[in-house]
Amino acid sequence: MLHRAGTVVRVGTSAEVDRYIAALEHPLKPGIVRLRLAILASDEAITEHVKWNAPSFCYDGVDRVTFRLHPGARFQLIFHRGAKARPADTGLTFSDPSGLMTWPAPDRAVVDLPDLEAVAAHEEQVIALVGRWILT
Numbered sequence: 001m002l003h004r005a006g007t008v009v010r011v012g013t014s015a016e017v018d019r020y021i022a023a024l025e026h027p028l029k030p031g032i033v034r035l036r037l038a039i040l041a042s043d044e045a046i047t048e049h050v051k052w053n054a055p056s057f058c059y060d061g062v063d064r065v066t067f068r069l070h071p072g073a074r075f076q077l078i079f080h081r082g083a084k085a086r087p088a089d090t091g092l093t094f095s096d097p098s099g100l101m102t103w104p105a106p107d108r109a110v111v112d113l114p115d116l117e118a119v120a121a122h123e124e125q126v127i128a129l130v131g132r133w134i135l136t
Contacts, residue, residue, distance in 0.1 A: 012040060017048045017055045027073045031119035035126065039065070042127050046134065059134035077126065079109040079133050094136055098125040
């Protein structure tokens with residue numbers, strides 16, 4: 001469950017990711033937990049599992065957003081379109097009014113979250129990006 005402004009939002013966490021988070025040692029763990037719960041609470045169709053040794057979020061059975069937790073004392077969210085690039089991805093257009101995304105490839109973007117202040121400052125923007133990304 002996630003508590004927001006006096007209300008309780010039910011979050012569908014997975015036991016696999018719950019165990020992973022419980023064992024996780026990371027300096028930004030509170031920010032990772034915060035974003036994980038916010039992403040899950042943003043759309044009941046989003047599911048999660050562990051991929052690339054980190055929590056990953058799926059929509060309609062396809063991995064779409066995955067944490068990158070190592071190396072270092074920061075973390076990233078990788079916005080992707082599944083395990084393999086699809087031919088249609090080369091023409092992908094996605095607008096990022098937040099300016100948080102960098103594009104290492106035509107079909108994948110990265111959001112860097114270097115500290116807990118960045119997580120707090122950009123949480124709403126990140127959740128909006130996730131919501132739009134999963135529908136592309």
